[in-house]
Amino acid sequence: MTDKKAAPISRRNFFKKAGTAGAAIASGTTALAVASDVLEGEAYSDALKEYFQKHYRDMSKDEVKAALARIERKAKRKHGVDITVENTAPYAREDTVFGYALNISKCKGYRKCVYACVEENNLSRDPEIHYIRVLEMEKGSMDLEKSNHYFGEDPVPKAGKFYLPVQCQHCEDPPCVKACPTQATWSEPDGIVVIDYNWCIGCHYCVIACPYWARHFNWEEPVIPKEEINTETHYLGNRPRERGVMEKCTFCIQRTRKGKMPACLEACPTGARVFGNLLDPKSEIRYILENKTVFRLKEELNTEPKFWYYTD
Amino acid sequence: MRNSEKQTMAVIGAILFLGLLMGVSLLLSQFVVAEAQEKETSQIQTEDSASSEQEEEDKEEEEDEEDEEEEEAVELEPGFQKVVDEVRAFWKRESESEIEELVISPFRVPPRKEQYEYYPCMDCHEEQEVQPERELTEEHEDLVLDHGKQRFWCLTCHFAGKEKNYLRSLKEQKIDFNESHLLCGQCHFERQKDWLMGAHGKRVGSWSEERTILLCVECHNPHSPAIKPQLPDPIPKGIREIRMERSNQPHKIETKHELIKVWDRIALKYKNERTK
Numbered sequence: 001m002t003d004k005k006a007a008p009i010s011r012r013n014f015f016k017k018a019g020t021a022g023a024a025i026a027s028g029t030t031a032l033a034v035a036s037d038v039l040e041g042e043a044y045s046d047a048l049k050e051y052f053q054k055h056y057r058d059m060s061k062d063e064v065k066a067a068l069a070r071i072e073r074k075a076k077r078k079h080g081v082d083i084t085v086e087n088t089a090p091y092a093r094e095d096t097v098f099g100y101a102l103n104i105s106k107c108k109g110y111r112k113c114v115y116a117c118v119e120e121n122n123l124s125r126d127p128e129i130h131y132i133r134v135l136e137m138e139k140g141s142m143d144l145e146k147s148n149h150y151f152g153e154d155p156v157p158k159a160g161k162f163y164l165p166v167q168c169q170h171c172e173d174p175p176c177v178k179a180c181p182t183q184a185t186w187s188e189p190d191g192i193v194v195i196d197y198n199w200c201i202g203c204h205y206c207v208i209a210c211p212y213w214a215r216h217f218n219w220e221e222p223v224i225p226k227e228e229i230n231t232e233t234h235y236l237g238n239r240p241r242e243r244g245v246m247e248k249c250t251f252c253i254q255r256t257r258k259g260k261m262p263a264c265l266e267a268c269p270t271g272a273r274v275f276g277n278l279l280d281p282k283s284e285i286r287y288i289l290e291n292k293t294v295f296r297l298k299e300e301l302n303t304e305p306k307f308w309y310y311t312d
Numbered sequence: 313m314r315n316s317e318k319q320t321m322a323v324i325g326a327i328l329f330l331g332l333l334m335g336v337s338l339l340l341s342q343f344v345v346a347e348a349q350e351k352e353t354s355q356i357q358t359e360d361s362a363s364s365e366q367e368e369e370d371k372e373e374e375e376d377e378e379d380e381e382e383e384e385a386v387e388l389e390p391g392f393q394k395v396v397d398e399v400r401a402f403w404k405r406e407s408e409s410e411i412e413e414l415v416i417s418p419f420r421v422p423p424r425k426e427q428y429e430y431y432p433c434m435d436c437h438e439e440q441e442v443q444p445e446r447e448l449t450e451e452h453e454d455l456v457l458d459h460g461k462q463r464f465w466c467l468t469c470h471f472a473g474k475e476k477n478y479l480r481s482l483k484e485q486k487i488d489f490n491e492s493h494l495l496c497g498q499c500h501f502e503r504q505k506d507w508l509m510g511a512h513g514k515r516v517g518s519w520s521e522e523r524t525i526l527l528c529v530e531c532h533n534p535h536s537p538a539i540k541p542q543l544p545d546p547i548p549k550g551i552r553e554i555r556m557e558r559s560n561q562p563h564k565i566e567t568k569h570e571l572i573k574v575w576d577r578i579a580l581k582y583k584n585e586r587t588k
Contacts, residue, residue: 103511111545128549150548155541259520270539271514271531284510292511312506 043077046070055183056196056235067198068235075240079224083231085239088257093189098251098306099278100262101288102165105312106272109134109156109163116267117167120252121238122230124222131249132167132264133213167264168193168214168249169297169305179209185246191278191306192251194236202244211298212305215248251275278306419508419523422516424530425489433476442472458536460499469495469534496528 053059053067068085075083114132123129135147139160147164157163174193177185184199185206207215221243233239234254241247252262256275265273276285285308288294292310299305425431436451448455448466457465471480478486479495487494497504506512507528514531517524532539 106512108539108541109544110542114548115545130548133548134544152544152547154543156544157541256519259518261515261517261519266516268514269531271512271526274510274515276519284515287509288511291509310511312512 042073046073050074050198053198055199057186064235071235071239075229079226079229079240081226081229081231083229083233083239085233085235086254087235088254090188090190090192090257095277095279097191097278098170098256099191099276099285099289099308100170100251100306101274101285101294101308101310103272103274103312104162104164104309106270107134107163107165108270109136109151109161110269111152112267112269113165113264113273116263117249119228120230120255120263121250122222122224122233122240123247124218124220124224124241125228126223127220129216129218129222129247131214131216132165135164135166136161137164164309166212166214166297167307168251169212169303169307170249170251172304172306173302175209175211175301175303176206176215179205181205188236190257192236192253192256193248194250194253195246195248196236197239197241197245197247200245202246204246206246211301211303215246217246218243419525421490421493421527422524422530423490424492424527428489431477431489434474437476442466456536458538459534490527492534493528496534 049066050070054063056064059067064087068087071085072083075081075085111134114130114134117123117131118125118129121131123131133149135144135149136151136156136158137143137147139162151158151161170187170191170193172187172191174185174187177187177193181203182199182201184201185193185195187193202217204217207217218241222241224240229240230238232254234250234257237250237253252260252264256262262273262275265275274284274288276283278285278289280286288310289308292312294308294310296305296308430436430452440451467480468482469479470476471478471486475486478488479492481487481495482498493504493507503512507525510525513528514526515523516526528534
C-alpha cells in the first residue's frame with residue numbers, strides 16, 4: 001500500500017474540477033430554461049421525448065402509440081398538414097414473404113414508377129431523391145457501369161436498348177443490415193427491410209455496403225410542397241423524414257401491409273411489374289419464378305434478393 | 313493456513329468442474345436421444361409416404377385425376393371456364409394433367425362494354441348497313457387498322473349481320489365484349505396463357521384478395537396494337553447538376569432535430585452576451 005502514492009490535491013486542480021462541473025450544471029439548467037422559452041409546451045416536451053425515444057423494436061405498445069402521436073403533431077407544426085401515422089403489423093413469416101418480379105422485355109423506360117414512388121413515399125423534391133433508378137442498357141449486355149441513368153431527351157424505347165429499373169432488392173441476407181452500427185435497419189418478418197429513422201445516425205455505412213445503390217441520404221432538409229404530402233403514412237415507411245437520415249424503398253409498406261399494390265406497380269403503364277406473396281403457391285409471382293427465365297442482380301454476392309427480373 | 317486454504321479451494325473447484333461436466337454430458341445425451349428419435353420418426357414417415365405413394369401409383373390414374381379435380385374444385389367465372397375449355401380444345405395433343413396446371417385462380421375483369429362510345433352497336437346498325445369496301449368513309453373514319461400486316465379487315469372480328477353487339481371468333485362464335493381476350497387468344501394464345509397466369513398484363517386492386525386483371529384492350533388498341541414510343545418522365549438531376557446549382561448558393565443550415573434548434577439559440581445567446 002505504501003508504494004502507491006496518493007496524488008496531492010492541489011488548490012488549482014480542485015478549483016479546475018469544481019469549476020467545470022459547476023459550469024456544466026449551470027449551462028445545463030440555463031439550456032433547459034432557454035429551451036422552454038423557445039419551444040413552448042407540447043413542442044418542447046415532444047422534442048425532449050423524441051430525443052430520448054427508444055429503438056422501435058424496444059418500445060412497448062403505449063410508447064409506440066405515444067411516438068406515433070408525436071410524429072403526427074410534429075408534422076402539423078412543421079408542414080401544417082394533418083397526417084396519420086400507423087404501425088400496421090407485419091404478416092407472419094409462415095404466411096407471407098413479399099417478392100417482386102419485373103419483366104424487362106416489357107419495361108420501356110417511361111419512368112412513371114419513379115415519380116409515382118416520389119409522390120407516394122413523400123420523397124424530397126429538392127434535393128431530388130428517387131428510390132427507383134431506371135437504367136438504359138445496351139441490348140445483350142449486363143454491364144451496369146456502362147448503363148445510362150440520365151436518358152430521356154428522345155422518345156423511348158430506343159432501338160438496341162433495354163431498360164432495367166433498380167430499387168431496393170429486399171435481400172434475404174441484407175449487407176446494409178450487417179453494416180449498420182446502431183441496428184437502425186433490419187429485416188421484418190414479411191421480408192421487408194426497414195429503417196427506424198429516429199434511430200439512424202446517418203453514418204453511411206449501409207450506403208457503402210449496399211451493392212444496388214438502393215439507399216439514399218437526406219443531405220438537406222427534405223422539401224415537399226404542402227399540398228403534395230401523402231397523409232397516409234407508416235412509422236417504418238413514408239412518414240416525413242428529417243435531414244441527416246437514410247431512407248429507401250420499403251415495397252410501400254403502408255400499402256402492401258393493407259393488401260394494396262405498391263405505387264410503382266400501380267403506375268406502370270406496361271404491366272411489367274408483378275408483386276405478390278412468395279409463399280402462396282397459387283400466386284402470380286410463383287408462376288413466374290417457376291415458368292419464366294428469371295435472374296437476380298449481382299447474384300454472385302449471395303445477398304439473396306427478393307426481386308427478380310424476367311423475360312417473356 | 314495458506315496450504316489448507318489452497319487445498320479446500322482445489323477440492324471445491326474440482327467438485328464444480330465435475331458438476332459442470334455432468335450437466336453438459338446430461339444435456340448432450342438428451343439432445344442426442346431426441347435427435348435419434350426425430351430421425352427414427354422421420355424415417356418411419358418417409359417409409360410410410362413412400363409406400364403410400366407406391367400404392368397410389370399402383371392405382372388407376374383416373375382416380376388420381378378425379379382426386380385432383382376434387383381438391384381444385386373452385387367455382388370458376390363463366391369466362392374463365394370458357395378459356396380453360398378453349399385451351400383444352402386447342403392443345404389436344406397435351407395430356408390433361410398439364411392443362412390442369414393452367415388454372416391458378418379464378419379472376420375478374422373490370423367490365424369494358426359500358427365505356428364504349430358507340431356501344432351497343434345495334435343502336436345505329438339497326439338501319440345502317442355495313443360498308444362493303446375496306447375504306448371507312450362515313451363513320452369510324454378515325455380508326456387506323458394496323459394489325460396483322462393488312463391481313464384482316466372489320467369482318468374478321470366483327471359480325472356483319474344482327475349479332476353486331478358481339479365480337480366474332482374465327483369459327484363465327486359470338487364473344488362478349490367483356491371477354492374480348494378470347495378473341496385475342498385465337499392467335500396470341502401464348503400471350504393469353506401468360507395473361508391468365510399473371511406473367512403478362514396488369515393486376516389491379518389488391519395483391520391478396522380478389523384477382524382483378526385488365527383486359528388486353530385496356531393497354532393495346534385492338535385496331536393498332538403496337539405500343540408507340542413516347543417521351544419519358546423528366547430526367548433525374550445528376551450529382552454534377554446539383555453541385556453546379558448549389559455552388560452559387562450559400563450553404564443552407566437547417567437543423568435536424570427540434571432540440572438542436574434550441575442548442576443553436578442558446579449558443580447564439582451566449583455569443584451575443586460575450587460580444588457585449
